[in-house]
Amino acid sequence: MYDQIFDWLKEHRITEVECIVPDISGVARGKILPKDKFISEPEMRLPEAVLLQTVTGEFPDVGIMDMTDPDMELRPDVDSLRIVPWATDPTAQLVFDCFSSDGIPVETAPRTVLRRxxxxxxxxxxxxxxxxxxxxxxxxxxxxxxxxxxxxxxxxxxxxxxxxxxxxxxxxxxxxxxxxxxxxxxxxxxxxxxxxxxxxxxxxxxxxxxxxxxxxxxxxxxxxxxxxxxxxxxxxxxxxxxxxxxxxxxxxxxxxxxxxxxxxxxxxxxxxxxxxxxxxxxxxxxxxxxxxxxxxxxxxxxxxxxxxxxxxxxxxxxxxxxxxxxxxxxxxxxxxxxxxxxxxxxxxxxxxxxxxxxxxxxxxxxxxxxxxxxxxxxxxxxxxxxxxxxxxxxxxxxxxxxxxxxxxxGKRFVEMYIGIKESEIAEYFRVISPWERKFLLLYV
The missing domain is CATH 3.30.590.10 (Glutamine synthetase/guanido kinase, catalytic domain)
Structure with missing residues (x-):
């Protein structure tokens, strides 16, 4: 798999690789690596917490979240390899799947949920x-x-x-x-x-x-x-x-x-x-x-x-x-x-x-x-x-x-998802809207 990716990068004269993990909000998380570093050190890791952010970048207060923040092992999906057409320099983008240290798919990763x-x-x-x-x-x-x-x-x-x-x-x-x-x-x-x-x-x-x-x-x-x-x-x-x-x-x-x-x-x-x-x-x-x-x-x-x-x-x-x-x-x-x-x-x-x-x-x-x-x-x-x-x-x-x-x-995934949504709702209600200032400030 890696040989196929490396050959593609060389063929397209890629200089950088965007290594992407979709999080629960659908935001592209990950790393941008020089092509040579990606080829020499293809093994990649990120903490599971990267997946579990609210849309504002906060983390939910969910009891089943592992507070030791362990790393996930990331494995590229060769079928997702594409050029980044708007990049100034030749750049590739590659979507990764997430696994635990013992090789089990991380159940909170959106791609894992769909694969399931x-x-x-x-x-x-x-x-x-x-x-x-x-x-x-x-x-x-x-x-x-x-x-x-x-x-x-x-x-x-x-x-x-x-x-x-x-x-x-x-x-x-x-x-x-x-x-x-x-x-x-x-x-x-x-x-x-x-x-x-x-x-x-x-x-x-x-x-x-x-x-x-x-x-x-x-x-x-x-x-x-x-x-x-x-x-x-x-x-x-x-x-x-x-x-x-x-x-x-x-x-x-x-x-x-x-x-x-x-x-x-x-x-x-x-x-x-x-x-x-x-x-x-x-x-x-x-x-x-x-x-x-x-x-x-x-x-x-x-x-x-x-x-x-x-x-x-x-x-x-x-x-x-x-x-x-x-x-x-x-x-x-x-x-x-x-x-x-x-x-x-x-x-x-x-x-x-x-x-x-x-x-x-x-x-x-x-x-x-x-x-x-x-x-x-x-x-x-x-x-x-x-x-x-x-x-x-x-x-x-x-x-x-x-x-x-x-x-x-997946029960753990749904519980995490609910925790994220509850955190977003709580943050939303801390914001006072223009409608409230317009109609309530001086009239109630």
């Missing part, structure tokens, strides 16, 4: 196939976090206003940026497909081609960084916050999911005659039952809940239906071989490894328990009752009580 779920599918004879859709906003540079975000200036010299959903000209406003994004993605073998303008002002969506879940998680992880870097080059920000601007819709990470039967190589969601299979209905039922219980993985921050309100193009329940975008679980129109389920719940602020792991885990529980879904909904599901937790605290309480999700994802 994929292994359970393999034991049943299936391989998940996924295709993420990534929504994000372009905004003007915003160095002062107390100032609200505004859309950036495009080639016309004006900031975007109003609704420009699917407008070609609105995308063309930022052609130089998107040409660079596609060039960067091509250089990294990120298999992006369609680009559209979404509903919000300067809100965009880029879709990925379907494929292996771990590979797509890596691609999404690198894609977020890629878009941000390209935006910096064009004097704007790209944000993957779930709800960055008041009065504008939130940004989602819709996940299309299906299963391939390992024996036949065919879509397990379809029977030989083209009709939906039992596995298809089990999978939907699992999502219906467990998505509300696993909400912290689909809405990981306080801001995430601002997106999940009625009439904002975000789901409010676990209804499912054929070609119905008002439900949480949409089955797009397709051939039998293309039959899939679109999970419309996750925000784009999710950790891609964990959101794929948890969405697939919910479907797996439905298969294991042979659950039956509700009848498909063909009406406006926004008119139906809200079915998700309405606060981060409620979502954490429900995850803590859901032993089935904990068993699939």
């Amino acid at each position: 779920v994929l292994k359970l599918y393999e034991e049943l004879g299936y391989t998940p196939v996924v295709a993420p859709e990534m929504e994000f906003y372009l905004v003007s540079p915003n160095p002062d976090p107390d100032i609200p975000l505004i859309p950036p200036v495009g080639r016309t010299g004006r900031s975007e206003f109003g609704r420009r959903s699917y407008a070609i000209d609105a995308v063309n406003e930022f052609d130089p940026l998107f040409e660079e994004i596609y060039d960067y993605c091509h250089a990294q073998n990120l298999e992006v497909d369609t680009l559209i303008h979404e509903v919000g002002a300067a809100q965009m969506e880029i879709n990925f081609l379907h494929g292996d879940a771990l590979d797509l998680a890596d691609q999404v992880f690198l894609f977020k960084r890629t878009v941000r870097e390209a935006a910096f080059n064009h004097k704007m920000y790209a944000t993957f916050m779930a709800k960055p601007m008041e009065g504008e819709p939130g940004s989602a990470m819709h996940i299309h999911q299906s299963l391939t039967c390992n024996k036949t190589g065919k879509n397990a969601f379809s029977n030989e005659d083209g009709s939906p299979s039992e596995i298809f209905f089990y999978f939907i039922a699992g999502l219906q039952k467990y998505l509300p219980e696993a909400m912290p993985f689909f809405a990981p921050y306080v801001n995430s809940f601002r997106r999940l309100t009625k009439y904002t193009a975000a789901p409010t329940n676990v209804e499912w239906g054929y070609d119905n975008r008002t439900v949480g679980l949409r089955v797009p129109r397709s051939s039998p071989q293309g039959r899939r389920v679109e999970n419309r719940l996750p925000g784009v602020d999710c950790n891609p490894y964990l959101v794929l792991a948890c969405s697939l885990a919910c479907g797996l529980l439905g298969i294991q328990q042979k659950l039956q879904p509700s009848a498909p909904n063909s009406s406006n599901a926004y008119e139906l009752p809200f079915q998700f937790p309405v606060t981060p605290e409620e979502s954490i309480d429900r995850l803590r009580a859901c032993t089935e999700i904990q068993e699939i994802l």
Whole structure:
């Protein structure tokens, strides 16, 4: 494995290597090494605490955290080796897996969590196939976090206003940026497909081609960084916050999911005659039952809940239906071989490894328990009752009580994740917002 990596580094005349470990928040942690040092000393270690930081860089007060802070052994995944196209000097990036000193995968590492779920599918004879859709906003540079975000200036010299959903000209406003994004993605073998303008002002969506879940998680992880870097080059920000601007819709990470039967190589969601299979209905039922219980993985921050309100193009329940975008679980129109389920719940602020792991885990529980879904909904599901937790605290309480999700994802991992989310919530509530100063300072 190392020889293959070393040969690639020499062939591409690499001078530096970014050694990356995705943490629980989806942040790229790790080290940057000169190529010669990486080749001469390839063994790498980092403390497990690197994985377990809040999004603000703090550590949770969790009893099962090892206070001796032992090192993990890092092993590179050769399939993740890519160029860093925006670097000044020839630079490579390489994603690492985490192991304990005795060679056991570290259960709090997001890649380990996803691998764990994929292994359970393999034991049943299936391989998940996924295709993420990534929504994000372009905004003007915003160095002062107390100032609200505004859309950036495009080639016309004006900031975007109003609704420009699917407008070609609105995308063309930022052609130089998107040409660079596609060039960067091509250089990294990120298999992006369609680009559209979404509903919000300067809100965009880029879709990925379907494929292996771990590979797509890596691609999404690198894609977020890629878009941000390209935006910096064009004097704007790209944000993957779930709800960055008041009065504008939130940004989602819709996940299309299906299963391939390992024996036949065919879509397990379809029977030989083209009709939906039992596995298809089990999978939907699992999502219906467990998505509300696993909400912290689909809405990981306080801001995430601002997106999940009625009439904002975000789901409010676990209804499912054929070609119905008002439900949480949409089955797009397709051939039998293309039959899939679109999970419309996750925000784009999710950790891609964990959101794929948890969405697939919910479907797996439905298969294991042979659950039956509700009848498909063909009406406006926004008119139906809200079915998700309405606060981060409620979502954490429900995850803590859901032993089935904990068993699939790993009990220690879930406990650590809950600790991190509780620490973030506590820190959020220490901040006094402009709304409070505006309306409460002199009037109550």
